[in-house]
Amino acid sequence: MLRSLMSGVSGVKGHQVSLDVVGNNIANVNTAGYKRSTITFQDLLYQNASNTMAPGEQRGGVNAKQVGLGMQVSAIEVLHTQGTTQFTGNRTDFAIEGDGYFVVKDGDSRLYTRAGNFVLDAKSDLVQAGTGYRLQGYQIVRDPIDPLQFNQGSTLTDINIPTGQKMEARATTVVGYRCNLDSRAGTYLPMGLTANNFSTVATLNGQRYDVTMQEGTTADSFMTLTVGGQNLVLKLTGVDAATGRPTLVSDDFFDDGVVLYTVEFDPATCILSLKSIDPSNPEEWSLNLEDHMDYQQFTIVDGADRYPYLAEFTDVAADGSRTLRLWGENYLGEMAAFEYTIQMNNDGTFDIPAGAIDNVTRLGGFAGGAYVTIGNAPGGRGIELTSTVEIVDSSAIADRVGIKPTILRNVGIGTKFYDVTITEGDPDSGYLNMRFVDRNDPNNTGTLQMNYDGLDGSNRITLANGSVTLNGVLYNAIYDPVTGQLNLGGGAWTYDLRSLIENTFGTEVVGGGSPLANILTPAAGGTVRTEFDSLGAGDYRFTILGDTTPGVAGGVNFLEVQTYNFRKYMGVVPATTQVTVNGVQYSVTPQEGTAANNFMTLEFTDPGGTTSSVTFTMAGLDAQGRLQMTATGNLNLPGGGPVYNAAGQITYDPATGQLTFNNGTPAHTFTYDVGRYVNFQTVTASNGDQFVVDFDESGSGAFTMKIWDPNGPSAAPPINTTNTFNIPVVRDGNMQPLSTINQRIANVHNTKIDVFDSLGNNYALEVSWEKQDNGIWRWRAWLPDSNITLSNNTGLIRFTPDGKIDTSDTGLYNPTPTINVQFDEVGAMPSEIKLDFSGQSFQKELLDGVTQYGSEFTTKGYYQDGYTMGVMTDFAMAQDGTINGIYSNGQNIPMYRVALALFNNPAGLVKVGNTAFRDSNNSGIPQIGSPLEGGAGAVVGSSLEMSNVDLTEEFTKLITSQRGFQANARMITTSDQVLEELINIKR
Numbered sequence: 001m002l003r004s005l006m007s008g009v010s011g012v013k014g015h016q017v018s019l020d021v022v023g024n025n026i027a028n029v030n031t032a033g034y035k036r037s038t039i040t041f042q043d044l045l046y047q048n049a050s051n052t053m054a055p056g057e058q059r060g061g062v063n064a065k066q067v068g069l070g071m072q073v074s075a076i077e078v079l080h081t082q083g084t085t086q087f088t089g090n091r092t093d094f095a096i097e098g099d100g101y102f103v104v105k106d107g108d109s110r111l112y113t114r115a116g117n118f119v120l121d122a123k124s125d126l127v128q129a130g131t132g133y134r135l136q137g138y139q140i141v142r143d144p145i146d147p148l149q150f151n152q153g154s155t156l157t158d159i160n161i162p163t164g165q166k167m168e169a170r171a172t173t174v175v176g177y178r179c180n181l182d183s184r185a186g187t188y189l190p191m192g193l194t195a196n197n198f199s200t201v202a203t204l205n206g207q208r209y210d211v212t213m214q215e216g217t218t219a220d221s222f223m224t225l226t227v228g229g230q231n232l233v234l235k236l237t238g239v240d241a242a243t244g245r246p247t248l249v250s251d252d253f254f255d256d257g258v259v260l261y262t263v264e265f266d267p268a269t270c271i272l273s274l275k276s277i278d279p280s281n282p283e284e285w286s287l288n289l290e291d292h293m294d295y296q297q298f299t300i301v302d303g304a305d306r307y308p309y310l311a312e313f314t315d316v317a318a319d320g321s322r323t324l325r326l327w328g329e330n331y332l333g334e335m336a337a338f339e340y341t342i343q344m345n346n347d348g349t350f351d352i353p354a355g356a357i358d359n360v361t362r363l364g365g366f367a368g369g370a371y372v373t374i375g376n377a378p379g380g381r382g383i384e385l386t387s388t389v390e391i392v393d394s395s396a397i398a399d400r401v402g403i404k405p406t407i408l409r410n411v412g413i414g415t416k417f418y419d420v421t422i423t424e425g426d427p428d429s430g431y432l433n434m435r436f437v438d439r440n441d442p443n444n445t446g447t448l449q450m451n452y453d454g455l456d457g458s459n460r461i462t463l464a465n466g467s468v469t470l471n472g473v474l475y476n477a478i479y480d481p482v483t484g485q486l487n488l489g490g491g492a493w494t495y496d497l498r499s500l501i502e503n504t505f506g507t508e509v510v511g512g513g514s515p516l517a518n519i520l521t522p523a524a525g526g527t528v529r530t531e532f533d534s535l536g537a538g539d540y541r542f543t544i545l546g547d548t549t550p551g552v553a554g555g556v557n558f559l560e561v562q563t564y565n566f567r568k569y570m571g572v573v574p575a576t577t578q579v580t581v582n583g584v585q586y587s588v589t590p591q592e593g594t595a596a597n598n599f600m601t602l603e604f605t606d607p608g609g610t611t612s613s614v615t616f617t618m619a620g621l622d623a624q625g626r627l628q629m630t631a632t633g634n635l636n637l638p639g640g641g642p643v644y645n646a647a648g649q650i651t652y653d654p655a656t657g658q659l660t661f662n663n664g665t666p667a668h669t670f671t672y673d674v675g676r677y678v679n680f681q682t683v684t685a686s687n688g689d690q691f692v693v694d695f696d697e698s699g700s701g702a703f704t705m706k707i708w709d710p711n712g713p714s715a716a717p718p719i720n721t722t723n724t725f726n727i728p729v730v731r732d733g734n735m736q737p738l739s740t741i742n743q744r745i746a747n748v749h750n751t752k753i754d755v756f757d758s759l760g761n762n763y764a765l766e767v768s769w770e771k772q773d774n775g776i777w778r779w780r781a782w783l784p785d786s787n788i789t790l791s792n793n794t795g796l797i798r799f800t801p802d803g804k805i806d807t808s809d810t811g812l813y814n815p816t817p818t819i820n821v822q823f824d825e826v827g828a829m830p831s832e833i834k835l836d837f838s839g840q841s842f843q844k845e846l847l848d849g850v851t852q853y854g855s856e857f858t859t860k861g862y863y864q865d866g867y868t869m870g871v872m873t874d875f876a877m878a879q880d881g882t883i884n885g886i887y888s889n890g891q892n893i894p895m896y897r898v899a900l901a902l903f904n905n906p907a908g909l910v911k912v913g914n915t916a917f918r919d920s921n922n923s924g925i926p927q928i929g930s931p932l933e934g935g936a937g938a939v940v941g942s943s944l945e946m947s948n949v950d951l952t953e954e955f956t957k958l959i960t961s962q963r964g965f966q967a968n969a970r971m972i973t974t975s976d977q978v979l980e981e982l983i984n985i986k987r
Contacts, residue, residue, distance in 0.1 A: 003047070003067055005975040010070030011968030014041055017073050018961040025949045026958070033115025033915045034947035035078050036954075042074035080906040083114070083948040085940055092118045092126065094877055095945040098937015100900030103156065103928060104133035104916065112901050112926065114945055115915040126159040131914045134158045137896040138930065140882070148174060148841060148865060150894050156928065159883065159896045165872045167887050169760025171823070172866030174834040174841055175753060179858035180851050181769055181777060183803070185747040188770040189322070190296045192312030193223060196773035197801060198292065202227055202285045204274065205256050211287070219327070219335035222246060225263065225272065227254050232263045236335045239308040239328055240267035244297035246310060246327065259283070295327075298739035300387045302368035303537060309366075311385070311741055315772050317812060320344055320780065320794035324374065324383070329367040331568045332676060338363045340374055342383065346782030346790060348748070348768055349380030362731075369567035371731070372738065382742035390566050391538035391733030393701065400506040402531035402543070403432055404499075411436075413493045416444065416471050422500060424533070427452035427545060427558045428686060432463055432479075432501075436470055446470045448477050448488075452558065456481050457551030459527040461501055505545070506530040508725060515709035516723045519689055520546025520557050530725065532563070538733045539564040542705070542725070559685045559707075561693050563727050566703050571694030572600045573677040581637060582667045590677045592694075595720035597713040598632065600678065602659075610638035614650065618692075618710045625682040626654035627692055627710055635661065642668040680708070695727070703727045747771050752784075753861030757821075757828035760868030760889075763788075767835065769859065775799040775806075775852065781819050781835065789822040797837055799852040805838050807846070815849070816840055867891045877941030881931035900936040901926040 021039045028034040046066040055061035085095045094116035096102070101112035117129045126135040136156045143149040187194060193215035200211045209228035216222050222236040234248040250263035254274055259281055261274040270290040276283040295310040309328030316323055322342045330336040340363050343351040352375060363372045366387070373386045403424035411418045413436075421435040430449035438444035448468035456462050460481040467476045468488075475489035484498030510516045512525035520528050528546040535541055542563045548555035572592035578585050587605040597617040605611045614635035619628040631646035644650050644661045651660050657675015661668075680692035692710050695703040705725045712719030748770050755765045766784050769777045781793040798806040798813040805815045815838035821831045834841065839849035842863070850859050870889030877883055881898035885891075903909060908923030919926050931939045 003069060005972060005979075007044075007068060007070035008968045008971030008975060010044060010072060011971065012965055014071050014073050015961050015965040015968060017076075018957070019965065021076055022954050022957045022961055025954050026951065028947055029949045029951060029954075031115075031915060031947050032117050032944045033083070033113055034949065035080050035083075035114065036947065036949045037076050037078050039073060040075045040077070041071050043068055043070075044072050045069045077907055078909070078911065079948065080114075080909075081948045083945045085943050086946050087943050089942055091875065091877075091942055092120060093942055093944045094118065094898065095940045095943040096900065096931075096937050097940055097945075099906075100902055100931065100936040101906075101917065103136040103899045103901050103926075104128055104131075105136055105158070106131070106133050106916075109918075110136070110926075111912065111916040111918055112909065113914075113916045116939075116944055120161060120163070124161050124163060126161060128914075131916070133914075133916065135898065137881070137883070137898045139896055140894040152897055152930070156899055157896075159898070161872075161875050161883070161885070161895070163872050163875070165885075167867075167870040167872065167885075167889065167891065167893070169756065169758060169869045170866050171758040171829065171831045172755035172765075172833050172864045173831070174836060174863075174865055175755065175765065175861050176836045176839065176842055176863040177751070177767070177850050177859055177861050178839065178848055179860055180853055180855050181749060181771075181799075181859055182857050183775075183799075183852045183854050185771050185857075186744060187294055187772060188744045188747040189313040190294045190311060190741065191772060192293070192295060192314065192325070193289075194292050194294060194773045196798075197775045200287065202274065202287075204254075204261065204283060204285055205259055205281075207256060209256075213292075217325070217339075218337055222248060222327070227274070228256075230254055234263060234265060236327055238335065239297070239310055241297070241299065241306070241308040243267050243270075244295060244308075244310070245270060245293060246295075253277075261285075265289075296739060296741050298385060300366055300368065300370050300372075300738065301736060302370065302389070305368060307367040311739065313741075315778060315796070316341060317796060320778055322350075326363065326372065330365045331367060331369050331565070332679070333367070334676070336365070338365065338372070342374070344780075344794075345380065346780060346793060347766070347784065348743070348770060348780050350376055350383055351380075352376045352383065364567060369565035373732070377740050377742065381745065382740050384740050385738040387734075387736045387738050388732040389538070389564075389734050390703070390729045390731055392532055392540040392563055393728040393730045394534075394538075396728035397532045397540075399504060400531050401504055402533060403501055404504055406500055408495070410439065411493060413470060413475070413488070414473060416440070418470070425449070427543070432466075432497075434468070436468065438471070444471050448475075450477060450479060452545060452556065454547035454553075454556040455527070455529065455545070455550040458482075459507070459529070459550060461505060461529055461545065463501075504531070508544070510546070510723055511721070513717070513719060514721050514723050515691055515707050515712060515719055516544070516546070516559070518548060519685055519687065520544060520548070520559060522548055522550075526550065535564075542727065544725075557685055557687050559683060559691070561683050561705065561707075562681065563705065566695040566727075566729070569679050569681040569694050571678070571680060571696065571706070573679065575677050577673075579670050579672055581641060581661075581670050584637075584639070584641065586637065586641075588672060590674060594722075596708050596710070596722075597718065597720045599708065600629065600674075602635075602672070602674070604635070604637055606637070606639040606641065608639060612636050612638040614644075614646075616652075617713045618708065620711045620714070621682065621690055621692075622654050624654075625690065627678065627680055627682075628652065628654050629678075644668075683707075698726070700731065701728060703729055743770075749857040749859055751860045753864055755833060755864055756866030756868060757823035757826070757831060759828045761826070761828065762868060765833075765861075767861070769797075772796070775801070776813075777852075779817075779835070779837070783821075788825050791820045791822075792817065793819045797850070803851050803853045804846040805849055805851070807838055807840070877939055879932065879938040879940065881939045897930050898939055899928050900931050900939075901928045902934065902936060903927070 018039045021037050025036040049065035052064040053062035104111050118126045119129045121127050137159045139153045140150050143151050195213045202209045202211050212226045214224045219236040223234045225232045232252040234250045237249050238247040245267035248265040254261040260277050264273045271286050273286040295312050300307045309326050314323040324340045326338040345351045370387050370389045375384045377384050406422040408420040411420050417439045418436040423433045425433050431452040432450040434448040436446045446468040448466050450463040450466040453462040453464040462481050463479040478487045484496050486495045486497050508528050510521045510525050517525050528544050531543050533541045540563045542561045544559045546557050572590050576589045589603045591601045593599045598615045600616045601613050603613045615632045616629040617632050619630045629652050631650040635644040644663045649663050659672045659674045680694050684690050692708045698704045705727050707723040709719045750768045752764050752766045754762045756762050763783045767781045769779050776798050795817045796813050800806050807815050816836045818832050818834045824830045837850040868889045870887030872885045873888050874886040882894045883896045885893045885895050904924030908920050909917035910920045912918050
């Protein structure tokens with residue numbers, strides 16, 4: 001009896017504990033972070049009435065007889081399962097999704113909890129509500145070396161959220177760009193031969209050869225085609241006006257070891273060909289260059305002559321300026337390249353100064369002596385080319401135009417009235433022309449001609465007598481230079497010609513012993529009269545009227561010089577070229593002298609800078625009127641070079657313009673094309689004597705015309721001096737627009753992003769990309785709304801054939817350039833801003849940077865690290881446990897990362913109240929780390945993890961515990977009744 005009673009007592013006690021556990025779970029059904037407990041029972045002791053007996057031969061085995069003595073509580077376990085996450089909207093509430101426990105600090109003790117109901121205390125520390133336990137985490141600070149990165153500390157610390165804290169302004173140090181530049185876009189200017197990333201294969205005579213090409217900078221090396229390592233140079237010989245393409249020839253052959261191939265280019269089809277010269281093997285390989293030639297054509301018109309040119313631009317890698325190169329004919333009739341480097345503004349517009357002086361926006365030396373002036377097109381996105389030529393300044397020669405054309409009305413002669421037209425003719429054939437027309441009878445006309453008849457003793461112009469028949473009457477005409485009166489028919493009509501003749505000629509002095517002395521003046525010198533005769537289109541003829549015996553019949557002479565295309569006749573042009581003699585390269589520069597017997601000196605300079613020279617004298621004209629010359633001394637090439645004697649070893653051929661230096665040693669023989677640099681105009685006086693004329697620039701408004709006697713050095717006595725005359729000119733004569741070359745804006749991409757200085761002032765930073773060649777783009781950066789100075793703000797980037805940015809050359813093609821911005825001009829600190837086009841600064845793949853594929857322009861700035869001053873107005877929790885401060889300037893700055901603790905046996909944690917645990921020797925050492933690392937869960941902000949108590953399960957346990965309690969209580973009652981019956985037996 002006593003055993004059943006004690007078993008019932010143990011059962012009652014055990015189920016009472018179960019009710020206690022269930023009651024505690026139910027009580028904490030709404031406790032945030034609470035982890036429910038569960039109880040398990042086990043039987044207690046057993047009393048053996050008999051032991052077991054093994055089976056034998058005569059009887060089977062017998063089991064033991066055991067009587068149980070009740071039950072006991074074997075364990076009360078905490079179930080650390082995930083509770084449901086409930087959004088609270090409170091920024092200081094945090095919930096853990098997954099494994100881990102918040103680490104909180106109570107004084108010096110660490111506790112662990114899943115209850116994330118935190119608040120800010122008076123010190124702005126995050127503490128657990130109701131307990132004041134301080135939440136622990138790792139502080140995050142900006143990397144002082146790489147400001148783009150933030151470093152997480154390794155020591156746990158209290159998490160302090162300084163709401164209202166001020167953030168200092170930060171200057172931008174890096175801007176990131178990504179997305180695409182359209183590979184289908186053409187070059188943004190005519191860039192000539194576009195050959196970057198170009199390669200192909202030529203198959204000749206069964207062999208395959210790699211082919212590349214490159215553009216040159218001179219007419220003699222306009223283009224180089226490289227086939228199998230052999231360079232084939234193509235020369236520019238002209239411009240095809242019909243197609244706007246160059247005409248090219250090559251003196252080189254491609255040699256495959258068996259067959260020679262010529263190089264030919266057809267401007268009509270734009271086909272470049274290699275053709276076998278072997279008739280038995282007419283093999284040919286061709287390449288269409290249409291997609292690789294990009295020029296803009298224009299034409300200079302000079303009277304009936306038309307000169308076509310090609311225009312292109314070349315990028316100057318160092319500073320982003322543009323070299324404008326114009327291909328075509330120069331004033332010598334040779335193909336040439338004319339270059340002018342145009343500076344660019346920060347925004348990519350052309351920077352040509354308005355009203356720039358000569359040699360700044362003007363290129364000279366074109367065909368016909370023309371200049372090409374370069375000016376800004378409206379808006380700065382193009383350039384305007386204008387052709388001008390230096391012509392005689394008509395306003396400066398108004399008093400030197402000779403006989404002025406004049407019409408006299410209603411002139412009475414005899415019984416008739418005439419209109420008289422006065423014009424000028426040649427000095428020796430009707431110098432003064434008077435055309436008489438009867439006002440009433442058109443058939444009654446006549447012409448009076450009076451030739452130039454020299455100068456009188458006072459150097460006045462005289463006219464030979466003439467006559468005219470009018471209305472059947474012969475009238476003789478006499479001109480009196482003293483009174484200026486023209487007397488017709490002995491007084492039938494007189495007219496004062498001084499306003500038309502004497503007052504409209506210049507007066508010049510010719511010195512004795514000069515080329516014109518004894519030709520236009522007495523041998524001792526004297527006075528000549530000069531005039532300018534218009535030939536139309538700004539061209540003039542300069543006429544010099546003279547007389548070797550002034551005041552005496554005879555000695556009449558004159559000389560006419562064409563005064564236009566001045567640049568064509570500049571005498572000796574000081575242009576430096578090179579010659580190679582016996583393996584040594586010498587620079588050769590011609591210089592013009594001051595006398596006919598030393599009219600030119602050639603100066604030779606060796607590589608060490610040592611010089612020597614040889615002088616030449618004029619030696620008459622050949623039958624075609626070409627200047628001849630001879631050396632006046634020997635040439636000793638500098639640095640101990642060969643010696644050439646003037647007699648026989650230095651010869652000049654006026655037909656080819658070649659000087660030949662031949663001292664008898666083949667290795668020392670060389671030629672020099674001096675004819676390219678010696679240019680004189682040959683003129684013939686009225687008496688048949690010939691002279692050569694050149695023009696020297698004299699300031700910006702005149703040329704000095706020099707007249708040389710090519711035979712003077714050999715005359716007796718020698719005539720080595722020159723006669724000089726001033727020719728006033730205007731620079732911009734015969735102006736004609738040639739072409740406007742506009743930037744192709746559709747091939748330029750722009751994007752903007754705000755950047756900041758050290759004071760927090762924001763500026764729009766605009767970056768553009770201009771396509772230069774296949775896979776090459778020029779970027780430019782500027783501040784469109786500010787005048788702050790930038791430097792290093794342009795450069796080149798290059799793309800590989802797979803469309804990704806090329807990072808192999810960080811010098812010329814830097815994918816992460818740094819620009820300098822002088823923010824100190826507005827009181828801030830100067831800044832360096834890295835422009836990252838590759839994504840490398842952000843540890844991204846090249847595909848995530850700027851790419852070049854056949855897709856639309858989408859490149860844009862997506863990140864910059866600067867900001868203005870701000871105040872922390874809020875904070876937010878990220879899933880990785882990072883607490884980001886939210887500032888009024890839009891910045892989200894990581895401040896802390898919440899720590900989470902993991903345990904090998906979370907059930908071994910010991911509850912200490914306040915929904916907290918402490919570790920025990922059965923929980924394992926806490927493994928403290930960060931959320932989402934090492935198996936730790938995520939942290940959800942503005943949410944709480946609720947209790948994991950399941951009321952349905954708890955109510956079920958409550959019922960079973962109650963029934964168990966009742967049954968064990970009934971056992972005690974029944975046992976008591978049995979004992980009572982036993983006592984009643986004695987009664």
